[in-house]
Every structure is written in structure tokens, then in C-alpha cells.
Amino acid sequence: MMAAQTELTEADLRSIQRFQEEVQKAAASTKKDMELRADFRIQIWFRSTRSRTRPIQYSLSFWSSGKRLHGGGDEKMFVCFRNRGAPKIKPFEVAARRGGSFTAEPSERGCGGIIDGSLVLPDNTHICPHCSTRHKAEHLGDVVFYATSARKCATVLAHWWTKFKGNADLYAKYSSTDIRYQTALGTQGILAARASKGAVIYPLKNIMKDTSAGKDIVQAFEDFILA
Ligand SMILES: [Zn+2]
Numbered sequence: 001m002m003a004a005q006t007e008l009t010e011a012d013l014r015s016i017q018r019f020q021e022e023v024q025k026a027a028a029s030t031k032k033d034m035e036l037r038a039d040f041r042i043q044i045w046f047r048s049t050r051s052r053t054r055p056i057q058y059s060l061s062f063w064s065s066g067k068r069l070h071g072g073g074d075e076k077m078f079v080c081f082r083n084r085g086a087p088k089i090k091p092f093e094v095a096a097r098r099g100g101s102f103t104a105e106p107s108e109r110g111c112g113g114i115i116d117g118s119l120v121l122p123d124n125t126h127i128c129p130h131c132s133t134r135h136k137a138e139h140l141g142d143v144v145f146y147a148t149s150a151r152k153c154a155t156v157l158a159h160w161w162t163k164f165k166g167n168a169d170l171y172a173k174y175s176s177t178d179i180r181y182q183t184a185l186g187t188q189g190i191l192a193a194r195a196s197k198g199a200v201i202y203p204l205k206n207i208m209k210d211t212s213a214g215k216d217i218v219q220a221f222e223d224f225i226l227a
Pocket of ligand 1: 080104106110111112113128129130131132133
């Protein structure tokens, strides 16, 4: 487990823009935009009640979709960022970068990139595909915690969504005090509600539909957060 802050940079916004243009081009040529399926899932779990005005506590985790793994279940992904208490990165832990397509420089704890959980080596280490740092599995986090405003939460989601080049669904779970959870209690019963936590999915095809209608991505995510 870890805590981190992310800012949506100009480069992120350009990347979102590029992705939307690509998708719209593809949709126009194939007319199959409604069949668009994402390869990844960003899961947000609200740990407090959602609010327009007060900070919200939430955690994020990242999953690769089962369809990429020949019909297996979804696989949790790691984040290139060492846990609190894990040793700082030493120079010898950054593998040779020759010949790779490495794009990030690690800080003393990592570069913040996503590492596919299936990229585990026989000695139970992971090499980050972005910065080439080698990590022991137990030093890496797979959950990121935040406490921010709803607006900032939307930019954090957009930042991570951009890291997946827009190829991700959003999936939300809610705290037991949340109206979504309370509704699930009423309609599903206590065991199912406890398991689902009132889960709601915002599939990529709906994200694209909303943003192609002119809504910007941060606004679309803020609306999802507060819905
Ligand atoms: Zn990295």
C-alpha cells in the first residue's frame, strides 16, 4: 500500500486529446464504436461518503482485463513506486536500459508507471517496463490512497486513464455509508451488497459517447464520481 499524488500535465491533456481523436476516427470508419471494449480497468473505491464540497477518501487499483489472458480472470497490476518502509532504489537495481523502449526516469522510490502483474520473473521480482528498475514483489504497491476534492479526484482519474492511453473502463465501489451501498443493501441483500459494495461501471464506450458529445474528460469523470 502507498500514497501518491499525481498532477494532470499538459502532456497528459494532449495525450487524452490524441486518443479521443484516434477513437473517433476509428469509430467513424467502422461504425462499431459501441462495441469498443477496454483492455484495462481502473477501480476506485470510495472509503468515505462522496461530497461536492468536502475532501473524499478513496483508493485506486488497476486491472488488466481477463479477455487478454485467454478468458482468465482479471489480473491486478502493480505500480512502480516502493511502499513506505521498503528500501530506496539503488543504482544497481536499475537494469541496463540499452535496447529497451524505456521512457521514464525513476525517483528514489519509482517512476509511478503501471507494471503488468504477469511480468514476474522466476526470482519473484518485477522489472518496470517504463524505467527498467527491478523491484522485489513485496516492495511494490498495488493500491494508491488519496484524500482530495471531487474535482481533483476527477483529474487523478484522468491522469491514470491517460497512462492506459484511454484504453480503460472505470469501476467504482462505495463505502458502507454511501447511498449507492445503501441502495445495494435494499435491492441485493446484505451479503451481495458487502461483496459488490454497490459497484458501478463506467464502460469505455460510455466514456467515449459522453466525451464525443463535447464534454471534457475531467468533467465526465467528475460527473461519474458524484453520480
Ligand atoms: Zn518504473
